[in-house]
Amino acid sequence: MPDSHSTSDDDYPSDSRLPEVAAFLSDNPEVRAVDAIFADLSGVVRGKRYPIDDIDKIFEEGLAFPGSAFLLDAKGESHDPAGRGFSDGDPDVLARAIPGTLKRVPWAPKPLAQVLLNFHTADGDLYTFDPRNVLARVAERFGELGLRPVVAFELEFYLIDAQRVQGYIPQPPVSPLTGQRDDATQVYGMADVDAFDEFLEEVTRACAMQDVPTGAISAEYAPGQFEINLGHVADPLMAADHCVLFQRAVKGVARRHGMQATFMAKPYPDLAGSGMHMHVSALDENGDNAFDGGKTDPASPLLKHAIAGILDTMPEAMAFLAPNPNSYRRFVPNIFVPIRRTWGFENRSAAMRIPLGKGSARRIEHRVAGADANPYLALATMLAGMHHGMANKLDPGKSFKGNAGYAFDEDLPWRPRRAFEVLGDADTLRDYLGAGYVDAYAACKLAEMDKYEAEFPPQEYRWYLQAD
Incomplete structure (x- = not known):
């Protein structure tokens, strides 16, 4: 055109x-x-x-x-x-x-x-239909409360070999250090970071050239899986921009090294999935962290209201946090992927984790979204939930101790079609994200599901032809 x-x-x-x-x-x-x-x-x-x-x-x-x-x-x-x-x-x-x-x-x-x-x-x-503008409309409402969100993304991704095995199935890349294809890893293992050091260093240089702040790098729970933290910025739009630019840089640098990088939520059925964790705090009009509860309680009342709002809107938000069928394969009990609407201090099994540390750094870590989520839309749902909870002074209940990922929350939609249907009936997110956008998004994703489900998968023959 x-x-x-x-x-x-x-x-x-x-x-x-x-x-x-x-x-x-x-x-x-x-x-x-x-x-x-x-x-x-x-x-x-x-x-x-x-x-x-x-x-x-x-x-x-x-x-x-x-x-x-x-x-x-x-x-x-x-x-x-x-x-x-x-x-x-x-x-x-x-x-x-x-x-x-x-x-x-x-x-x-x-x-x-x-x-x-x-x-x-x-x-x-x-x-209306630019996801960045959807986020802008939500973020603007924080001015009503005299607050300014501070945001950082934390993303997991896989490096995979440019060559697929039969059936377009991905495989881990050959290690530059050993010349072998790894079939296991050590979480936080430095040998994995060393093996792909040239790639990882080039990613951080590329991000620096584009003013995308990066931090800690770690090997995760599967061969070829890494996590890189992005820096906190007091601008939700800029933080989401950083996320988009970071993903583009990772993919581009991977191609230069003869590999492919994927932010697919669950590229391997029997290995860990990849998440997009969102860290958010809020500054008051004096520039102080409004989520710091001081010495008596690490979490301020405002932080608890914000958590309550996120948990309350989560059934509506799942369509954005897990936007396709593969997204839901990431949700499995007992593997530090949240499957219940819970919150807790230093609890990685909870949907909303409150990291401990200095009060000036008090924040919510939203751990539900997959790495395949649109960062503008995922963050928009989180901020909408926070504003909803703070404006209405909602109560999140008691913090969860122990394993919160022991069983699925029956009030959350655990299939993509159901999530899009729940979104279509949404009330709260319709107000924050805009009714027109919610309707168009749900219609688009439901049409995508129709086309996806119309494909004839090979397993139908393996399962049902012999049973005929």
Whole structure:
């Protein structure tokens, strides 16, 4: 689809350029193209590659994209959800560059830049179906309470071999250290970190070049599985941007090393799944952590209200926290994946964990979402729940001690179709995320489920042909 009129570099004299653009071009004269990107409903990064001569237009005039690009299923197909796509003629919406996100793409084989986009209507309003705008609407409501969220993501992922075994089944990569394909690992084992040190170091360098703060790196519970922490920022939109850029960097660097990186929630049926843990605190108008309860109780009343709201809205939120059939394979009892609406201090089996430490760092760790969740939408549900709980002074009940993952919570939807149906009947998240978005998301994911379930899997022959 064509954009608005072509603009040459000569149309924008260097002295009229935005400082960010001028500085980037001065520092990177060899860059010849820029990827203008965004994350869709499923978290898939989409966009277009433009000649660098169009960079001023991307920042100032904006670009035209079909609005339905945000309502595609996991395979990139449109199902006309809530009449968006075929029924409305698929109109364009306006995209502009997000200031501060114009950066080099260090893993690209040729000099390349990238910039994140944000979408608006022709009238200048936030485009309803951009997940980033969904998060923005929720985050804005914290101003009503005189609070500012501080957010960091913590993501697990797998490195897998670029070659599949029969049936498109993934396999662990060959260890650069031993030349062998590992079939086991040691959680927090430094030998695994050492083996993939060059890859991990390149990921941290790539993130630093894109101003994405990274922290601790650890080997997780399966061969090729790692976790990298992102830094806390007092801006929910920036934190989710960091998550999207981090995932793109991990995948890009993995390709450079002849591997593939996946944030699929459960790539192997008998190994650990990958989660997206969200760490959130809240600063009051004085810049103090409103979740610090002081010496008498580590958790302030406000923190407890926030937890109660998250737990109360979790049945509605599951459609975003676990967005596809594979997501639900991650939920298994007794493996530190939350399967009940619980909270606790230093309890990794609880859905909401309160890490101990200094009061200034008091926060909620939301442990339910899979690594395959859209970070904007997952965080939007968490913040919506927090605001709901704080505004209504909800009570979370007693903190849980011991193993909270002993059995499934019967009040949570544990199948994707059921989760999308629960979302369709939602009240609280409909208010926070917008009724139009909730309806379109549910319709899109239900259509995706229809198509997924229509495929004829090989196991039907193995199970039922011989029983005929």
